[in-house]
Amino acid sequence: xxxxxxxxxxxxLRHDPVGLHRVLEPAGVLPQAAWRLDTxxxxxxxxxxxxxxxxxxxxxxxxxxxxxxEGDGDAVRAAVLEIxxxxxxxxxxxxxxxxxxxxxxxxxxxxxxxGLRAGDRIATLVSLTLTPLVIEDFxxxxxxxxxxxxxxxYAILFGRSIAARIxxxxxxxxxxxxxxxxxxxxxxxxxxxxxxxxxxxVVIGGAGKSGSLSLxxxxxxxxxxxxxxxxxxxxxxxxxxxxxxxHVLVADARDPVALSQAVHSVDPERAHVTVVxxxxxxxxxxAVLSTRDxxxxxxxxxxxxxxxxxxxxxxxxxxxxxxxxxxxxxxxADYALGLLRGSDGVRKLFERxx
Amino acid sequence: xxxxxxxxxxxxLRHDPVGLHRVLEPAGVLPQAAWRLDTxxxxxxxxxxxxxxxxxxxxxxxxxxxxxxEGDGDAVRAAVLEIxxxxxxxxxxxxxxxxxxxxxxxxxxxxxxxGLRAGDRIATLVSLTLTPLVIEDFxxxxxxxxxxxxxxxYAILFGRSIAARIxxxxxxxxxxxxxxxxxxxxxxxxxxxxxxxxxxxVVIGGAGKSGSLSLxxxxxxxxxxxxxxxxxxxxxxxxxxxxxxxHVLVADARDPVALSQAVHSVDPERAHVTVVxxxxxxxxxxAVLSTRDxxxxxxxxxxxxxxxxxxxxxxxxxxxxxxxxxxxxxxxADYALGLLRGSDGVRKLFERxx
Numbered sequence: 001x002x003x004x005x006x007x008x009x010x011x012x013l014r015h016d017p018v019g020l021h022r023v024l025e026p027a028g029v030l031p032q033a034a035w036r037l038d039t040x041x042x043x044x045x046x047x048x049x050x051x052x053x054x055x056x057x058x059x060x061x062x063x064x065x066x067x068x069x070e071g072d073g074d075a076v077r078a079a080v081l082e083i084x085x086x087x088x089x090x091x092x093x094x095x096x097x098x099x100x101x102x103x104x105x106x107x108x109x110x111x112x113x114x115g116l117r118a119g120d121r122i123a124t125l126v127s128l129t130l131t132p133l134v135i136e137d138f139x140x141x142x143x144x145x146x147x148x149x150x151x152x153x154y155a156i157l158f159g160r161s162i163a164a165r166i167x168x169x170x171x172x173x174x175x176x177x178x179x180x181x182x183x184x185x186x187x188x189x190x191x192x193x194x195x196x197x198x199x200x201x202v203v204i205g206g207a208g209k210s211g212s213l214s215l216x217x218x219x220x221x222x223x224x225x226x227x228x229x230x231x232x233x234x235x236x237x238x239x240x241x242x243x244x245x246x247h248v249l250v251a252d253a254r255d256p257v258a259l260s261q262a263v264h265s266v267d268p269e270r271a272h273v274t275v276v277x278x279x280x281x282x283x284x285x286x287a288v289l290s291t292r293d294x295x296x297x298x299x300x301x302x303x304x305x306x307x308x309x310x311x312x313x314x315x316x317x318x319x320x321x322x323x324x325x326x327x328x329x330x331x332x333a334d335y336a337l338g339l340l341r342g343s344d345g346v347r348k349l350f351e352r353x354x
Numbered sequence: 355x356x357x358x359x360x361x362x363x364x365x366x367l368r369h370d371p372v373g374l375h376r377v378l379e380p381a382g383v384l385p386q387a388a389w390r391l392d393t394x395x396x397x398x399x400x401x402x403x404x405x406x407x408x409x410x411x412x413x414x415x416x417x418x419x420x421x422x423x424e425g426d427g428d429a430v431r432a433a434v435l436e437i438x439x440x441x442x443x444x445x446x447x448x449x450x451x452x453x454x455x456x457x458x459x460x461x462x463x464x465x466x467x468x469g470l471r472a473g474d475r476i477a478t479l480v481s482l483t484l485t486p487l488v489i490e491d492f493x494x495x496x497x498x499x500x501x502x503x504x505x506x507x508y509a510i511l512f513g514r515s516i517a518a519r520i521x522x523x524x525x526x527x528x529x530x531x532x533x534x535x536x537x538x539x540x541x542x543x544x545x546x547x548x549x550x551x552x553x554x555x556v557v558i559g560g561a562g563k564s565g566s567l568s569l570x571x572x573x574x575x576x577x578x579x580x581x582x583x584x585x586x587x588x589x590x591x592x593x594x595x596x597x598x599x600x601h602v603l604v605a606d607a608r609d610p611v612a613l614s615q616a617v618h619s620v621d622p623e624r625a626h627v628t629v630v631x632x633x634x635x636x637x638x639x640x641a642v643l644s645t646r647d648x649x650x651x652x653x654x655x656x657x658x659x660x661x662x663x664x665x666x667x668x669x670x671x672x673x674x675x676x677x678x679x680x681x682x683x684x685x686x687a688d689y690a691l692g693l694l695r696g697s698d699g700v701r702k703l704f705e706r707x708x
Contacts, residue, residue: 018643018670020611030610030639032669033662096661130669162671183668256384257374285384289372299660299678306653306660306678307450308387314537314681315386315484316372317516322678324653324660327668 015044017113017159022132024088031130031158037088039132039156045111046159050103050122052133054173055149056180057099060279060302061092062147068094073144080149084135091129097302098128099147101155102166102176113159121172123179124155125162125333132156148173148354164333173354174347175337181210182336183327184300185217188275190329191296192217195272198224202263202271202290204253205278206230207239210300212349214275215244216339223273227266229253231278238352242345253278259286276301284308285316293319300325369398371467371513376486378442385484385512391442393486393510399465400513404476406457406487408527409503410534414633414656415446415453416501422448427498434503438489445483451656452482453501455509456520456530467513475526477533478509479516479687486510502527502708518687527708528701529691535564536690537681538654539571542629544683545650546571549626552578556617556625556644558607559632560584561593564654566703568629569598570693577627581620583607585632592706596699607632613640630655638662639670647673654679 015021019031022038031037043049057065057080069075084090091098105120116122124131137152157163166175192201201218205211206228218226228245230236236248251262253276263270270292276283281303288309291297297320299309309322340346369375373385376392385391397403411419411434423429438444445452459474470476478485491506511517520529546555555572559565560582572580582599584590590602605616607630617624624646630637635657642663645651651674653663663676694700 028609028611029636030643030666030669032665033636033639096659097665126669126671127665129665160671255382257382282383282387285387289384302661302664304660305450306658306663307656309660309678310656310681311386311451311481311483312384313678315384315480317480317514317682318680319682319684320680322680324663324667324676324678326672326674326676327664328671328673330673 015046017046019130019158022156032127035087037132039088039134041154043107043109043156045109046113047109048105048112048114048116048157049107050101050124050155050157051106052101052103052151052153052155054102054176055090055099055128055151056101056176057090057147057149058095058097058302059147060095061097061099063279064092064095076144077139077142081135081139084133089128089131089133095302096129100124100128100176100180101131102172103155106154114157114161114163116163121166122163123166123176124157125164125179125182125328127327162328167337170337174350177209177350177354178213178336178340179333181213182332183329184210184275184277184325185213185336185339186329186332187298187323187325188214189217189221189335191273191298191323192221192223197222199272200225200227200267201273201275202227202229203245203275203277204229204283204287205276206245206248207235207349208277209350209353211275211277212242212244212346213336213339214277216343216346218273220339225267227263227271229259229262238349242349244343244345253286254280254282256286256289260289263290271295273298276304279303281305285312288313288316288318288320291318291320296321296323298323298325369400371400373484373512376510386481389441391486393442393488395508397461397463397510399463400467401463402459402466402468402470402511403461404455404457404478404509404511405460406455406505406507406509408456408530409444409453409482409505410455410530411444411453411501411503412446412449412451412656413501414449415451417633418446418449430498431493431496435489435493438487443482443485443487449656450483454478454482454530454534455485456526457509460508468511468515468517470517475520476517477520477530478511479518479533479536479682481681516682521691524691528704531563531704531708532567532690532694533687535567536686537683538564538629538631538679539567539690539693540683540686541652541677541679542568543571543575543689545627545652545677546575546577551576553626554579554581554621555627555629556581556583557599557629557631558583558637558641559630560599560602561589561703562631563704563707565631566596566598566700567690567693568631570697570700572627574693579621581617581625583613583616592703596703598697598699607640608634608636610640610643614643617644625649627652630658633657635659639666642667642670642672642674645672645674650675650677652677652679
């Protein structure tokens, strides 16, 4: 017992703001690239330990698990447990992606720069792919049939991690879902502001979480025309009712010809800014063909192929700027939560998906 | 004989500037994404047929073949022949990448917008991954031990393809090598111009082809400090003698800690612009750690992992802009050839690699 009250023995070891000291193998890589992380319970001086109550799995990761196990929830649960036990983090080996978590701050190291206090209810805004994680309840409360995973366990935040306090005025689950995709609206707004006010902004996957927030962000940032592309008539109806886009198009984003023809019907010059928010492979060519010369494509889907994007634009002689969607921008969580508070349409789309 | 003089029977079929009419399987995808292209000899009205004299395989593709066949040139040659015969194009199924070609215009369709004439000696500036190609000499003149593949055969250019006439004042092989990577200096210059004159530009792989041109482009575009990163002391000596960078650093780009510490030694604030030009996987984290908040990373390596870049930046809370290196920009070939003509150092580095 007395040992538990002492400063942890690890406190003297060299620690690092990005968590290099928690990497077990291979040595010398960043935590995100590591195969396995050190999940020890004691904190290094700049770390924070969080009691986890819920994981929010990345959509691409969850779908891959669901497909592999043919929708068998027990098998999906066992797979997640095995990944976390083996790797010390929830990073799907197939998709490389993770997700995020919500929990309560349990202990704050004396040198932590994050400004958190024990008892704060937070969501992590860095990926689960680099967050040391221990599951202590065998995921007994999860049926394996949803990306939202109730659990009990702990996770470790590093000096340079990002965590946001969960606001009091919104249900936690809703805040978590917003924070999970909050990089998309922040970057979309930043890009749209670089274009003149008449800019045409096309969001592929406009009825989804990152897509609907990106549509609202584009409008808030001054886009002249916003276009939401969705795969089905039922999603189109949802998006029309939500009122988030000036035009709603139904097209298969994997079909470059169909997609670009649909965009062409709104503006023959095509988009100034195209935002890809659908987690299916093969959307690179359609995005390139839908964007005018001098335009920008923002890829937020983890299913994006780097070489397909690079070679696709070159092969089409397309003078477009292509951005890797960075999930981080300063103030991104507050910005996205503000968009949701200000838009009943977005809020209803999110609530449908919880 | 008379048939050869008639308009080809295919001339009546619907054709498309990006080559959709040449896609055999799967139907409806762009030529670059296709498994197999139609290599028929007759031209659609907006096409151009080129008599091929040389292929220049993409470095990542060639290395993969070399590794797989353990340096056995005959086996590499057989593998390339098989890929081209199966797919109707040279696209390595493993790396997804291709390369480019040089040849002489053989026939120009009446509706071609490319401005080429029969007899023009050209290089294609669109990837081999989307160029219908037939090899007619079994690659008899190639030993399988170099990326440069002398051959005889034909290739098809579409309405929206890009081809550049090979200049008279430079050896063809040299021009080809420059054109192969000419997207990198063009985009580097464009990005550097967005930063103030004191900008620090780090080029990872600075002694390579795209890297050395990018260093010269950065300086030409007004960078304050240019830094070339190379993996070995011998490459460092080459780059120092060439005089292309203000600082030459030796570091393993796959080791984020070592790389960022090296960059830190030049400027503790790290780079405004980081250009990744090395064809090895795992450089994303180091590039992110080497770039300051508000900076830009340009990924030119086909070995870049989209998810590693996206999640890496998020995980490090790095407010950086990350660009997918687009191989096309207007005027990119002329710009790169001009840089080479103006820099003995670049020219010598290129000539060493021919």
